[in-house]
Amino acid sequence: xxxxxxxxxxxxxxxxxxxxxxxxxxxxxxxxxxxxxxxxxxxxxxxxxxxxxxxxxxxxxxxxxxxxxxxxxxxxxxxxxxxxxxxxxxxxxxxxxxxxxxxxxxxxxxxxxxxxxxxxxxxxxxxxxxxxxxxxxxxxxxxxxx
Amino acid sequence: xxxxxxxxxxxxxxxxxxxxxxxxxxxxxxxxxxxxxxxxxxxxxxxxxxxxxxxxxxxxxxxxxxxxxxxxxxxxxxxxxxxxxxxxxxxxxxxxxxxxxxxxxxxxxxxxxxxxxxxxxxxxxxxxxxxxxxxxxxxxxxxxxxxxxxxxxxxxxxxxxxxxxxxxxxxxxxxxxxxxxxxxxxxxxxxxxxxxxxxxxxxxxxxxxxxxxxxxxxxxxxxxxxxxxxxxxxxxxxxxxxxxxxxxxxxxxxxxxxxxxxxxxxxxxxxxxxxxxxxxxxxxxxxxxxxxxxxxxxxxxxxxxxxxxxxxxxxxxxxxxxxxxxxxxxxxxxx
Numbered sequence: 472x473x474x475x476x477x478x479x480x481x482x483x484x485x486x487x488x489x490x491x492x493x494x495x496x497x498x499x500x501x502x503x504x505x506x507x508x509x510x511x512x513x514x515x516x517x518x519x520x521x522x523x524x525x526x527x528x529x530x531x532x533x534x535x536x537x538x539x540x541x542x543x544x545x546x547x548x549x550x551x552x553x554x555x556x557x558x559x560x561x562x563x564x565x566x567x568x569x570x571x572x573x574x575x576x577x578x579x580x581x582x583x584x585x586x587x588x589x590x591x592x593x594x595x596x597x598x599x600x601x602x603x604x605x606x607x608x609x610x611x612x613x614x615x616x617x
Numbered sequence: 618x619x620x621x622x623x624x625x626x627x628x629x630x631x632x633x634x635x636x637x638x639x640x641x642x643x644x645x646x647x648x649x650x651x652x653x654x655x656x657x658x659x660x661x662x663x664x665x666x667x668x669x670x671x672x673x674x675x676x677x678x679x680x681x682x683x684x685x686x687x688x689x690x691x692x693x694x695x696x697x698x699x700x701x702x703x704x705x706x707x708x709x710x711x712x713x714x715x716x717x718x719x720x721x722x723x724x725x726x727x728x729x730x731x732x733x734x735x736x737x738x739x740x741x742x743x744x745x746x747x748x749x750x751x752x753x754x755x756x757x758x759x760x761x762x763x764x765x766x767x768x769x770x771x772x773x774x775x776x777x778x779x780x781x782x783x784x785x786x787x788x789x790x791x792x793x794x795x796x797x798x799x800x801x802x803x804x805x806x807x808x809x810x811x812x813x814x815x816x817x818x819x820x821x822x823x824x825x826x827x828x829x830x831x832x833x834x835x836x837x838x839x840x841x842x843x844x845x846x847x848x849x850x851x852x853x854x855x856x857x858x859x860x861x862x863x864x865x866x867x868x869x870x871x872x873x874x875x876x877x878x879x880x881x882x883x884x885x886x887x888x889x890x891x892x893x894x895x896x897x898x899x900x901x902x903x904x905x906x907x908x909x910x911x912x913x914x915x916x917x918x919x920x921x922x923x924x925x926x927x928x929x930x931x932x933x934x935x936x937x938x939x940x941x942x943x944x945x946x947x948x949x950x951x952x
Contacts, residue, residue: 510789511833515776534777534829536785537627537755539701542948556785566666568703605837 476596477612480603487513487600488529490610491520497596497612498578499524500548505584505591508600513608514582517598518552521580525550535582539567549577556583561590593617619685620692620934621715622927623672625708626700626728627755630671632679633923634690635931639741643679644917644924647671665703672711687719694930697725698950705946713942724930725944728921729952732887733762734929735914735922743885743912748875750868752896753888753920754780754797757826759875760952762885765932768952771875772824776817779864780890782828786835786860790853800857801893807851807858812838814863824871824878828864835860865899872900876909883910887925892916 476497481487494517498504504521506514519529525546535541535554543550551572558564564587572579588597593615601609618637625631630647680686695712698705709725716723732751736743748771749760757774777785780797787796792803814834817827839847839856846852872884884904890896897913904911918925 510785510836511829515829530775530825533774534781536781537753537778538699540948542702566703 472616473597473613475611476614477610479610481513481608481610482606484513484516484606487516487608487610488520488523491517491522492524493520494596494598494612495521495524495578501576501578503573503579503581503591503595504598505581505588505595506598506600507583507585507588508598508608509602512600512602514600517600517610518550518580518582521578522546522550522552525578540572549575551575551577551579552582553579553584554582555586558586561587564590618692618931619690620694620927620931621690622726622923622925622930623693623695623708623712624728624731624921624923624926625665625668625672625704625711626696626698627704627921629921630668630675630708631921631923631926632672632675633927634679634683634685635738635924635927637931639737639928639931641738641924642683642685644922645675645679645682646917646920646922647675665701665707668704668707669711672707687715690719690721692724692930692934693721694724694726694927694934696728696731696926697944698947699728700946700948702946702948705948709944709946713944717942722934723940723942723944724934724938725940726926726930726933727950727952728926729756729758729760729950730768731925731929732756733760733768733885734765734932735887735918735925736885736912737928737932738918738924739914740912746879746881747883747885747912748872748879748881749885749887750872750891751888752779752868752886752890754778754784756888757828758952759824759871761875761879761881766936770952771878772826772871774826774828776827776829777832779826779828779868780888782832782864783861783890785832786857789836790839790857792853792857797890797893800861801895803854804858804861804895807854807856809855809858809862811855812859814838814859816863816867819867819870824875826867826871828867831860831863831867861893861895865893865896868896869899869903873903873907876907882908883912885912887914887919889920892919
């Protein structure tokens, strides 16, 4: 089952970050969020917002594209920031011990999470960031449940 | 003295052999050998399990290439971090097993410090102080190296690493992989002045970097191209040349500021992006104009490799440091 739980229009990075903070409240204290959005849509910015809400310094949140997983454990709950941009098949997701992270206390945020969307077992939040203009973004958050 | 280096912090499984003088006897990187043929099976592209499958082959290739047996090795060094935990675990487990089975001393090494030490493989007598710029797919760090072992990170990226921006721009434009090398080559035919991109934080009073906005600006410029222009080779190479110009300009600018702050007159580069020809050229020119010296490792020592881990480990070993078999990986290992 899918339902839209949040819809926002953003005109600046700061606003996208604020949506990330709202998102953190929907997820707290434990949950999975998959982020979809083209290059430069603001997926990492959104995760910076989640970090901020968890009292993790957003400046320390960097793109996990190469590292695949960045772990931030100094906040109110841990934040596991992943990026599937470079992954090509589901076995690599499993190999990353993805499901062990999901079982843990804390929030798991996955950039390019739409890549294997049909394979993720709900529940999770699915965020799509649509690029409007240079700064304009349309953000939709869906809750996927069984 | 013979040192074995093992590096598995990201995608590549690397093993090297370095002697006591810093001479490289073997330097094997899994992506550069035909493991598929030797292995006869499918190896995953990324993620950690593949290190487990590749390491024995890479070790064999290094030892047989140098005609050395495991018994002849005096020290085993391995990357402890930073990196992906699962990948680091594989390398460390492999290193510990060898150390235990062959009763050899073991030393865990910081991957970023390894990049700093890579320059010693080409310039064995080079000594700090200097400013180091480590630029790769996963890192963009400006480091004050006061002496070996004493570092202060002056600035880093707040979003994408420089090499990541290269790869993403190349993939977006359909230019292929590895993006850094392709853009570097194509840019030679392009006009770097055709488009002007300002980097995030470029004009701000910080030594931190931001390359995400630059990547987005390139995507935006391309999407504004007409249908014909999108197919036009010259427009594409002008676009990537202008992108590269901006990345290099920002790296140079922040490096010069770091030199001013510290008063140092030498710069050492490291990391995969340090193999970029445009960066090397502009850094050199900047040095000639402003009176600072620039040192680059040879290209194969810029990218992730285990020779840099071995030479870094050797330094600490000679300083008397040892690790026990209980040493654990540290994905956040800072300098």
